[in-house]
Amino acid sequence: MEQAQTRLELFYSQVLAFATLYGGKVLLAIITLLVGLWVIGWISKLLTSTMTRRHVDRDVQPFLLSLVNGLLRVLLLLSIASTLGVQTTSFVAIIGAAGLAVGLALQGSLANFAGGILILIFKPFRVGDLISAQGFTGNVEAIRIFDTTLVTLDNKTIILPNGSLSTSALTNISTKGVIRVDQVYGVGSQNDLDATKASIQKVVNACPYALKDRQHDVLIAKLNPNSREYDVRVWTKSENFWDTHYYMLENIARQFGKDGIEAPKPKMFITNEA
Missing domain, CATH: 1.10.287.1260 (Helix Hairpins)
Structure with missing residues (x-):
């Protein structure tokens, strides 16, 4: 006890x-x-x-x-x-x-993580935007922590790491909502200047994607010995960029055929040597 x-x-x-x-x-x-x-x-x-x-x-x-x-x-x-x-x-x-x-x-993964955070906070682009980066052009399908997914015009899925995407130059085609489609067309110098411009202007005026409240340009860009080059600048909505691009290519080719606008003809110079 x-x-x-x-x-x-x-x-x-x-x-x-x-x-x-x-x-x-x-x-x-x-x-x-x-x-x-x-x-x-x-x-x-x-x-x-x-x-x-x-x-x-x-x-x-x-x-x-x-x-x-x-x-x-x-x-x-x-x-x-x-x-x-x-x-x-x-x-x-x-x-x-x-x-x-x-x-x-995880050095690379941490760089991609940091890049993803910067992209999501500062939003240089959003889901659905058409951008051009790292040599690829497409619509942004998803923005994740480590990578961003693009869908190209031919429906290919491109996965870009956010690290390089956040530190390199990129073009956001959709940011302003309106974009200018620039193209260059070469024709033979034997074609009448005014007739060529009028032929191109017909296609510009008929383009369903061209904005009616904008001034579109058909300008002579360069004079060559046997050809002339025309700058064609058409304003359109950002989402219609590719539609406008391919419409102009196809229909200008058709219009040139209808109006008899000929392509440049190569010239050969032959000299007689004694």
Whole structure:
């Protein structure tokens, strides 16, 4: 009986010593945990409202939110461990080394990820836009975190990495809603100048995709010994770019045939040498 009482007193004394030594730290750690969770929640709400206000893509918002939450919770855990007297230097070193290793292993993927975030935030193009980039031209079908998908005119699917797409030059054909289709046509110099311009103008006037409120141009661009080149500039809606391009090519060829506009004729010069 006395032995049990002695053990009980020893236990109480150890608990009291532990409470005296660590009680303040544990209480401070609990307060830090509660305040930290509240701050993380407040930052999450602020970030959500900011992304909504700036029209950040809805598919990206949960990912960014979870990423920020994860980083903040790691910092909170390190802060609590430091409050309890745990040496966090080794943990920080391990986390840094792991982050460096992962970063080196996924260097290309991280560049594509960062590029995807920039594209989704700043929106140099949107889904449905007609763009020309990396030597390809097509409509944007999807913008994902790591890559962007284009569908070309011949219905091929092109997948472009966001890293290079966000840092290189690209042409967004759809941005302004209106675009000019520029073409060059060569005819023989034996054709009457006014008759040639009138023949081209007929096709421009008949083009169903040409905007009626814009001035379209038929200009002489170059004079060659046996030919003339005409710049033809037709304004149209961005989504009708290719329709206008091919309409003009086909129908100008037909109109030239009807009006007797001939192609350049090659000339051969023969000299007699003594």
